Amino acid sequence: MIILKSERDQKAMREAGAIAALVLDEVARFVVPGVTTLDVDEYAAARIRCHGARSAFLGYHKYPCHVCISVNDEVVHGIAGRRRLEFGDLASIDVGVYYHGFVGDTARTVPVGGCDARAQKLMDVTERALYEGIAQAVAGNRVVDVSRAIQRFVEANGFSVVREFVGHGVGRSVHEEPQVPNYDDGKSSPRLRPGMTLAIEPMVNAGGPGVRVLSDGWTVVSEDGLPSAHFEHTVLVGEGPAEILTCCPETPLTRLP
């Protein structure tokens, strides 16, 4: 069952989304060469607390960290630890917060200090694929229209979309129906209606689409060891263009085409 959000729910989702976006922005600026992934998680925990929210990921299916930090060939669900970030690494940060009973879920890949042109292209294509998907998140379309737009854009740029992990409805829970794949899975696909809130989140591999899970039970890595990028927004479907709930109020998206 897909849960439609009332006006009141939408207002709460806007607040949760804004906090998630602020935290992601803060954490992204904290990511510099020399900090450990545990430093990043501790900083994220402090910022989430400071905004009066709590992590939606800590303890979710026993996930042990406040945010997900996935480096280079790590696709999603990386676990913070003693690893020290180095210049040129790609760090994917995924922030999920609860605020007044609702979840904001947003992710971004950032270069640590700087990166080479190929890595920059991977990030740009993934971010733009997210916006291609969001552009299709309009009442009357189906979920597969979002999926196809993402897949088409990514593959036209020579990269691969991950199949095993998908976007999702989001609301009082991190994961609600419907699933929002980043490719056309050929299955029947729900129609989008005003009041749906979706987390759209392309995970894009520089090489092949294959992934596997490390023995820690969480960290998803690319099978070929090539880097991966991940961008995510929580959006509200309406009659017109979707409203992005996880836009950071202090960093308008001026960089986008």
Ligand code: MF3
């Ligand atoms: N961030 C993931 C998502 O966007 C969910 C993470 S679940 C966790 O859907 F348990 F790993 F935190």
Ligand code: CO
């Ligand atoms: Co997320």
Ligand code: CO
């Ligand atoms: Co998500």
